Amino acid sequence: MKASLDHIITSHAGSLPRPDGLIAANRAVETGEPVDEQAFQQTLSAAVAEVVRYQHDLGIDIPGDGEFGKPMGQRVNYGSWWRYSWQRLGGLDPDGPGFDTAPRRSGPGEVVLTTFRDRRDRSQFAAAYADPESGITTGPRPPAPTCVAPITYTGHDAIRTDIANFKAAMRAAGVEEGFMSSVAPGSASRIGNAYYKSEEELLYACADAMREEYKAIVEAGIILQLDDPAIAENWDMVNPEPTVEDYRKFSMLRVEALNHAIRGLPEDRIRFHLCWGSWHGPHMTDIPMRDIVGVMLAINAHAYSFEAGNVRHEHEWKVWQEVKLPDDKLMLPGVVSHATNVVEHPELVAERILRFANVVGRDRVIASTDCGLGGRVHPQIAWAKLEALAQGAALASRQLWR
């Protein structure tokens, strides 16, 4: 995996704005309109080629495929990063009872996930969340499917296409290293369960199935990014607030399942993405980084990507003064964010990078975004933010290598 050897290199968290043509094509598939498969594939591969070239032009050192193979049929959409797995896993019934049907209460030593509607931030700011003008949008929220039979991986064709499109795009743009995201078991298992005896069994079934996708990405020579916001944002979905100890235990089960899923895969080809959920709400109930960083570092990845560029988490760079990033690992702090339309000034980006570099060492920091920008801010703003990211990294490099 590339590191910042002679300058601060840049990447981002995954999702990028889909071109209107691809959104329209995805929408047609979603609504069951007749679709010319060959034309669809051409639209998709052309869009991936374009977005990889564009990232390269903007100065992103480790580009992704923009998650374009993960269908998004709307301009505003916060969920394609995990919902795509519903189309790549067998054993699911889209019309089953679903996932978050009735609120569930947790107790001491017994942490359970409640419904999205019953999340604590949402309860505390019920009027704000209910107000259609508040701007706390998350786009469409289709109901989750229910597991009714053994979970299997059925996305072989889809991941093969994703890999082929991305590799062709990288070759064309002259990019050596790129990353592709894939959902981790902790997040993928937030579906209904009418088959497995326990949540743990469901979790490991997801781990075993998704492993095939992880393997395919790594074997193709692409950096695998495991997306598991559930590690942090499940905290808000436990009602009432659990003890940190109980929550860590609950989350470690998900980390162990993830480590099981990536067993034997080369650690230095894997990076991990943590975030607190990307919707534009108050985020008052986000678990502090300090309380979850140990759980994150237990994941067998070579690099860790996390939110650090929004007002709820910006101060947490100080955590790394107390918690040691293991010597051989890298970090990808978010230094530009989806949390605001205001474009980060490159000098602020540089200041944020320097803060991390001064704590963990310049060669261990890759400048990145809080979360995927696609579907979360307007395309023009997303690109301006990536440009600011690259400019800020260049400013920081000048200070760090002068």
Added chain:
Amino acid sequence: MLYSTDRILTTHAGSLPRPPDLRDLVLAKANGTPYDPAALDSRLRSAVAEVVRRQAECGIDCVNDGELSKTNFTDYVRWRIAGYETRPSSGARRLSITARDETKFAGYFEANPRRWSLGPPTMPVCVGELRYVGQADLARDLDNFKAALAGVNVAEAFLPANTPGTIEHWMLNEHYQDDEAFVFAIADTMHEEYQAIVDSGFLLQIDDPDLPDGWNCLPDITLPEYRNYAAMRVDALNHALRGIPKDKVRLHVCWGSHHGPHHDDIPLKDIIDLIFRVDAGSFSIEASNPCHEHEWRVFEEVKLPEGATLIPGVVGHFTDFIEHPDLVAERLVRYARLVGRENVLAGTDCGLGTRVGHPSICWAKFEALAEGARRATKILWGRAC
């Protein structure tokens, strides 16, 4: 004006959430649709009392009336000056604070059309000598605010008023010989409002987004040209402030509070000397959003005017995420170490009330502001407050 003598004090930039029933009445009056004036008067009085109490409960030391009687911070002046006529228009202003951003982000602005200010889609055109006619409205505001303050324990009270340069954004001139004569005439008119606020014992907050955001209104202007443009408007403002002691005046500057990219806002370092030329004793400056957060470093080189205080925005309207109190404290400590802890008050980037997604978000941000100020105090004075 206050100094943070033994702890970091808190204030904010002005606008606070309007209760929906009051908002309807204020809008009806502004739009010329039928409404019950007695109902407006009584609801306004009770709402101002509520909003003052709420600020105190949140831990705000220097409070205001939330601008509740106004459609917004600038258009209220329409109902307080005479000498113009209204003509039909698209509702767009003469000068647009997004003009510069629109050249690069046309697609964004097309997809996210700005909601124009509350009020009629007409263009005021100055056709005669301007004069102040807002005495009754102003007296009502002063009276409501005084009554509201009677029941609460706060350190200071401020009332905002708009600047000549910002009024110029939405009024055309067909009467005065040139821009300078026009802007100075607005200044003479607004002087009466400024003086009355100070005479009532309140701190006068001058809302001057124009000083930075005039740059955004004029996409083709060069920096030297802009500095001349802004300097004339600062002179006009000082003309309007004549005779008022500096310590009764604070200046609020921001870069226009729309939620757009703000990609080409003028850097603070290019106008800080002009800001400090205003005859004010304290300076409230947008400082927490990601296009201005880095500008605390300006104060590594630039000194505050003798005796002045600085009110950096440490929570913002630009995001509905609530600032973590530790981030608020980190920001305050940074400023305190540069300009002296006693000279720093905790403020907001801009008025939060009508600019964040929901009233509950505004109040949560105020609580984060107050808690952050307490944490900064602990760091700066080595003790809890």
